[in-house]
Amino acid sequence: MSLLIINIKELVQVRDTNVTIVKGEDMKWLPTIKNAYLFIDHDTIVEYGKMEDLAGLEADETIDAYGKTVLPTWCDSHTHIVYAGDRTQEFVDRINGLSYEDIANRGGGILNSAENLQNASEDELYNQAVKRLTEVIKLGTGAIEIKSGYGLTVAAELKMLRVIKRLKKDFPIKVKPTLLAAHAIPKEFKNNKSGFIDLVVNELIPAVAKEHLADYIDVFCEKGYFDLDDTQRVLEAGTKHGLIPKIHVNQFNAFGGVGLGVKHNALSVDHLEELHPEDIDVLKQSQTIPVALPGCSYFLSIPYTPARQLIDAGLPLALATDYNPGSTPSGNMNFVVSAACVKMKMTPEEAINAATINGAYAMNVSNMYGSICRGKKANIIITKAIPSYHYLAYAFGDNHIDTVIINGQKY
Numbered sequence: 001m002s003l004l005i006i007n008i009k010e011l012v013q014v015r016d017t018n019v020t021i022v023k024g025e026d027m028k029w030l031p032t033i034k035n036a037y038l039f040i041d042h043d044t045i046v047e048y049g050k051m052e053d054l055a056g057l058e059a060d061e062t063i064d065a066y067g068k069t070v071l072p073t074w075c076d077s078h079t080h081i082v083y084a085g086d087r088t089q090e091f092v093d094r095i096n097g098l099s100y101e102d103i104a105n106r107g108g109g110i111l112n113s114a115e116n117l118q119n120a121s122e123d124e125l126y127n128q129a130v131k132r133l134t135e136v137i138k139l140g141t142g143a144i145e146i147k148s149g150y151g152l153t154v155a156a157e158l159k160m161l162r163v164i165k166r167l168k169k170d171f172p173i174k175v176k177p178t179l180l181a182a183h184a185i186p187k188e189f190k191n192n193k194s195g196f197i198d199l200v201v202n203e204l205i206p207a208v209a210k211e212h213l214a215d216y217i218d219v220f221c222e223k224g225y226f227d228l229d230d231t232q233r234v235l236e237a238g239t240k241h242g243l244i245p246k247i248h249v250n251q252f253n254a255f256g257g258v259g260l261g262v263k264h265n266a267l268s269v270d271h272l273e274e275l276h277p278e279d280i281d282v283l284k285q286s287q288t289i290p291v292a293l294p295g296c297s298y299f300l301s302i303p304y305t306p307a308r309q310l311i312d313a314g315l316p317l318a319l320a321t322d323y324n325p326g327s328t329p330s331g332n333m334n335f336v337v338s339a340a341c342v343k344m345k346m347t348p349e350e351a352i353n354a355a356t357i358n359g360a361y362a363m364n365v366s367n368m369y370g371s372i373c374r375g376k377k378a379n380i381i382i383t384k385a386i387p388s389y390h391y392l393a394y395a396f397g398d399n400h401i402d403t404v405i406i407n408g409q410k411y
């Protein structure tokens with residue numbers, strides 16, 4: 001089965017060589033071809049170019065994309081889409097004056113989601129996650145990372161990760177599973193945090209590794225959750241079992257978690273709403289990519305990750321949704337791109353690079369996803385007729401997507 005897309009107004013994020021990350025100044029450059037075609041064979045991008053150079057290429061199906069923009073699907077490197085129920089009551093409580101911290105301190109927040117998840121069957125969880133995943137693919141996401149972390153017991157964490165495994169098998173997009181082993185201190189361990197870390201290190205991580213249920217190990221490194229010593233213990237145990245660190249850090253407080261992540265060769269450090277100059281220095285010496293989650297800043301009314309400081313220091317930056325029931329009940333990468341431009345002063349070029357190729361890097365899949373490149377997976381967004389790719393970020397809140405193609409097939 002082959003597919004030819006013709007008369008594309010602008011083909012965006014075209015890379016002749018297989019670039020796997022873009023950093024600093026280079027993020028300002030988004031390569032495009034105007035009046036272009038794209039040729040896909042089965043699930044692979046085979047050829048592209050200017051319409052005037054389209055000669056002798058025939059396909060089983062042709063799409064006329066006159067007036068439309070074509071770009072690679074979004075790569076969402078940070079989500080928690082497997083969860084039970086919602087937390088709308090806490091949302092209303094926050095409007096009425098409680099903080100995220102107040103809610104957590106009275107046993108709500110992550111512990112609330114953990115209770116819901118522990119009481120849900122694997123099938124219930126799967127069915128809820130199927131709806132969310134289907135929706136985000138229709139919004140243009142073509143590769144996604146999904147975390148556990150609402151289990152807080154060995155059995156419930158395994159249940160979550162088995163749901164992620166089923167999603168990975170049943171959906172055509174790339175799914176990368178993460179064991180978020182230490183997300184909150186369970187009630188039973190309220191006065192015995194080190195006992196919980198013992199459980200994570202001695203039982204949870206080995207059980208997950210034995211079933212090959214995760215690629216990455218994550219910790220919520222934050223005041224009131226897990227400190228540097230706890231984080232270090234979890235990352236060491238995860239690494240010993242072949243899991244690569246990707247951590248939640250500097251969401252509310254910056255106290256050295258970024259340096260610790262870098263020391264453990266973290267693939268990414270995520271959140272960074274709070275940032276110290278030394279965090280930037282340490283990131284400059286590393287292969288670790290910072291990940292910003294503007295949907296979380298929007299929803300919790302907390303600072304936005306200082307993208308300008310990171311990019312102007314020559315660093316790469318990825319954008320992701322953080323889709324979860326507590327801090328970001330949205331998996332819409334289009335909103336994330338727009339919010340990054342409006343609130344973080346990223347240019348549309350930087351935001352699109354951050355949401356495609358750099359998002360793919362933050363999942364270690366940028367050799368096959370995140371750009372229009374010969375040999376890469378044919379995961380493509382065809383927009384409605386829009387004036388330019390800038391419009392995606394500018395006209396926020398509307399759905400500009402006409403068609404999503406995953407592995408060469410219309411989704």
Ligand SMILES: N=CN[C@@H](CCC(=O)O)C(=O)O
Pocket residue numbers: 109110113220248251296322324325326327328
């Ligand atoms: N901060 C930690 N974890 C999630 C929120 C979890 C929740 O509130 O349920 C996040 O990334 O924002």
Ligand SMILES: [Zn+2]
Pocket residue numbers: 078079080248322324
């Ligand atoms: Zn998160």
